[in-house]
Amino acid sequence: MSTFDYSDLATLAGEFGPEADRLSEHLPSWLDAVPDAVRRARQIASLDPPERARVLRVLERADLAELLDHASPHDGADVLADLDAPTRALALTNAAPDVTAEILRLLPDDDRDRAQRMLPEDQQRVVAGLLSRPENSVGARMTPHVTAISEGLTIKEANRAARAQAADTETLAYVYVVDVDGALVGVMSFRDLVLAPGDALVHEVMDTDLLSVDADCDQEQAARMLIGNHLFALPVVDGGRLIGIITSDDVADILDEEFTEDAERQGGSNPLETPYLRASPLLLWRKRIIWLLVLFIAEAYTGTVLRHFEAELDEVVALSFFIPLLIGTGGNTGTQITSTLVRAMALGDVRLRDMGRVIVKELSAGSFIAITMAVAAIIRAWTLGVGVEVALTVTLTVAAIVLWSSFIGSVLPLLLRRVGLDPAVVSAPMIATIVDGTGLVIYFEIAKLIMF
């Protein structure tokens, strides 16, 4: 038996699944072989539904709660659907309330109400509080359990008080100090609680210079505040009263979500807001088609430009050979700039007042790029054997288009921010579309100057 590979649950479930006793006998070896709880949760979630149901049936109660805590909310909802009603109630009761709330948020209204009613009354209240907050606010994402002690206690009493609350708090690092009204007035680390003399008073030892966020605060803003200040947790207040904490493990999820949205916007679609494999073709269509149509309409302008220069095109058909190359190069140059710039703006590295520096920097870099690409264009025109006039036109156009899209690419994201829009909507397709039509005008105007 020692040669059996316990690191993959699918193999294990395939081998011992149908015999529930043997499966449950072998599960501990799997738990040992895969110490990473996230990998465990993923392995369970990605089993085929009948196998998953078999595994869930033999999991211990503690393992079930751990599973929900470490699975993505979507996976958690799948797992819940596999459980019978009493086990489902038990699993939800044992899971952290913020995890429960995130899973419930994904259910249809009816199912959500039914699942909520299965929770013990105090937990129902806590979960309902989380669900009542707007989805991207700190209040919706926080851990509502927090170790709080009164400022008037001694360290020894505080230790006792912390001990009494320890069973139902997620916080490892901090103990928050509140006044008689529940208002947040200070913080102590668990370390301070260990190290301070037992007869000192909490309000003598506590640190009053602490950061907190309002429950309505945007979650990304709170995440950046937490990590930038090297904190493990940030207390959440509502009208000054301590109502929860947001911890650094939430931060990574928040940043991942925000970056996914930006990446999707940059690719020219609206954010899916659901894991890719769960998105139906119709959802994909819906998130993508609007931008495609907008860009199609904008791009249709290129047809008008080309028809306007029909006489020139008819006379020198070789001009059309270079259309995709020229506008493509313009789009590529612009996309390189916007992708870098939009990200720098998201990080807060570039702000509105840097607009002048950005334009100067990009036009300087653009000049170097224009010269390099012009050389490449001469070589290409020569290899196509199109004659000196066309070659000259193409070379000058490449240089002009590179500079033009450098300008557009550096100005547009900043202008959007200026009018209060998210610069991430300046997608690669949008830049390409803008440069296509205008680039053609540049091309044919240069051609007319040189050839006609």
Place this chain on the structure above:
Amino acid sequence: MSTFDYSDLATLAGEFGPEADRLSEHLPSWLDAVPDAVRRARQIASLDPPERARVLRVLERADLAELLDHASPHDGADVLADLDAPTRALALTNAAPDVTAEILRLLPDDDRDRAQRMLPEDQQRVVAGLLSRPENSVGARMTPHVTAISEGLTIKEANRAARAQAADTETLAYVYVVDVDGALVGVMSFRDLVLAPGDALVHEVMDTDLLSVDADCDQEQAARMLIGNHLFALPVVDGGRLIGIITSDDVADILDEEFTEDAERQGGSNPLETPYLRASPLLLWRKRIIWLLVLFIAEAYTGTVLRHFEAELDEVVALSFFIPLLIGTGGNTGTQITSTLVRAMALGDVRLRDMGRVIVKELSAGSFIAITMAVAAIIRAWTLGVGVEVALTVTLTVAAIVLWSSFIGSVLPLLLRRVGLDPAVVSAPMIATIVDGTGLVIYFEIAKLIMF
């Protein structure tokens, strides 16, 4: 005085800067008005150099160390350059060793050696250890100070031992347990240290089921392990021996860096690896020109395709009107897919074995999109008044190109992963370039079928 706005250091430095005494008198009000240490560090770093030098001169030693700990490494290096040699030595000595190492990494070799020699001997050794590791490894990024206790101690003795180490450790959350050889054998939370009975033995209470990472481990992998498991810190081992920890505030920096690199790759350039505003035009040129030239050479193929169909173009010049629109739509469709898919792969949501599902999903979504765009194309051809044959050609081509780029966009990132490359290099410009040339072939083959 109460109406003065203390939230912006630039205003403060402009008002009181030249009089050092008055500036230092007003700094505490600024510290109060801006409780977020990261914002403080940013405000200091973005002052004009002479003003920054004046502010630094009146900052207290503790504030200086805090500044370095919260500034980006680049800002930290700037600040150091402003200080006189003794203050610089003091600031570096007081900063966390991982912060010091990150700043020193940015300096030229000579300056780095000189700065290292200014540190106290034990710190020199620690910093040299960090600098000796490869840049993206956990070992380069970890905090080398970690609270470690022996497994044979009682909880009471462990408390004393933790207290003795507390002054020079960054860890708030965990105490690691080592055996006589320094090998990591367990972990206790500071909370356990408070809550466990004083006469229990550490090795009875400790949790032996703990995760750790090897010092050579890639930092992104370690970051995802840490956050996925809801940990505040992850111990770093070298040959089993505990040598440091990586904490959750490092995670956000690591994820931000990785996101930035992916965003830059997706935009078709090589990662800058430096904050945008610090990148010189020549650096921008260097990071961008290689891809631009590669794509230019690939795109040059479109000229060959068009020359191949010169006769058709000459006969029906109206065909050329639709070239940018058709290939643009193809590029947009493909970019939407790759940007979503590459991100889903980075998150681990999509893996190689999902290739079949991805292709089916994208071809289904692509069919809906093809139908919608074909309708848009009919309308556009009709408004340009190009005749039935051209209109039919354009309509069929739009549908075919959308399906073709859906296929390319869904297969390419997975194929790259298959051969061990980073799918993030499938940039928007790359997809556009691939679809441009092949899309033209589709266009003219359909045109030949219908018209010639």
